[in-house]
Amino acid sequence: MDRREVAAALACIGHLDPRTIRTSTGEARDQLAQWQELLDDVPFATDHGWDVREAIRAHVLDSPYPILPVDVARRWRTHRRDHLDRHTDPTPTADPDDPAAWRAELLRARNAVASGEAAPSTHRQIASGGRPSDIEERLRGIGSCIPPAARAELAHYRPTRAAGEAAIDRGIPDALSVRCEWCHAPVGTPCRQRRKNPDGAARGSAVRATPHPSRVDLAAARTDRRRPA
Structure with a gap:
């Protein structure tokens, strides 16, 4: 001043x-x-x-x-x-092969922000908001935000989820969409083995590769109720 x-x-x-x-x-x-x-x-x-x-x-x-x-x-x-x-240092317009000009432009931009002559330059991905205009078209083309090749690679590491997706593709209701009344697995969680000791205490909690049949039946029944008459 x-x-x-x-x-x-x-x-x-x-x-x-x-x-x-x-x-x-x-x-x-x-x-x-x-x-x-x-x-x-x-x-x-x-x-x-x-x-x-x-x-x-x-x-x-x-x-x-x-x-x-x-x-x-x-x-x-x-x-x-x-x-x-x-401030995120936007890419200078100077020739990248000219380090002196590149550095000078960066310093000018920073000094302008430091002195209040210019506003900080934020990332466009953060400041602009919204999704790219072609994202909906791309999702319609591949059917999912996970490409088919990547989904196939992931199937080995999440067999229960892969089995549910395969069932949906065949027109069978997803059993994980309901709570299992047999092992009490919550929605979205795979079923577990329920074994009992001779005294009646529960033992064992291994994850099942397939959901319990009663859970499959419950998911199918709920799907039928939601269908229009």
């Missing part, structure tokens, strides 16, 4: 907190010189979220102590650090 901007900031402070007002001409001149020296690299306002008047107002609301120039400088450094942390 230049001398005129510092004077405007001090006038704003005096309006919000009369304790900071200096009535003596000499004290006012010294205060102005001190603030200008400490806030020389702090902008008065930028187009990207910084305004020294808002920083002053926030301090007056948050703190019972009179504001000092270091309080403003610290708020500016926090604001600048936040913008730099969100």
Whole structure:
């Protein structure tokens, strides 16, 4: 900030907190010189979220102590650090075979963000939102977000899920869509073996490759009830 901007900031402070007002001409001149020296690299306002008047107002609301120039400088450094942390260094337009020009363009972009002259450049995948326009067409073409080749490779590692998908392809209801009344496996979880000791206590919990027949029957019955008459 230049001398005129510092004077405007001090006038704003005096309006919000009369304790900071200096009535003596000499004290006012010294205060102005001190603030200008400490806030020389702090902008008065930028187009990207910084305004020294808002920083002053926030301090007056948050703190019972009179504001000092270091309080403003610290708020500016926090604001600048936040913008730099969100900046993702977009690919320079300079020739990649010219390291000096490439580095200079990166530094110019970072300095512009640090000084408040430019907004941080975020990833387009995060900032734009929404899915690519052709995603629906691609999903219709392959039928699933998992390509058939990848699904075939995964079948060896998740046989129960693969068996359920194969049943659906054959028009048989997915047994995992209902809770098993025999082993009490919840929806989406494969059935387990239920064995009992002679005293009646349960033992064994091995995962079954196929669901219990009663679970298959229950899934089929629920599917039939949902079909229109």
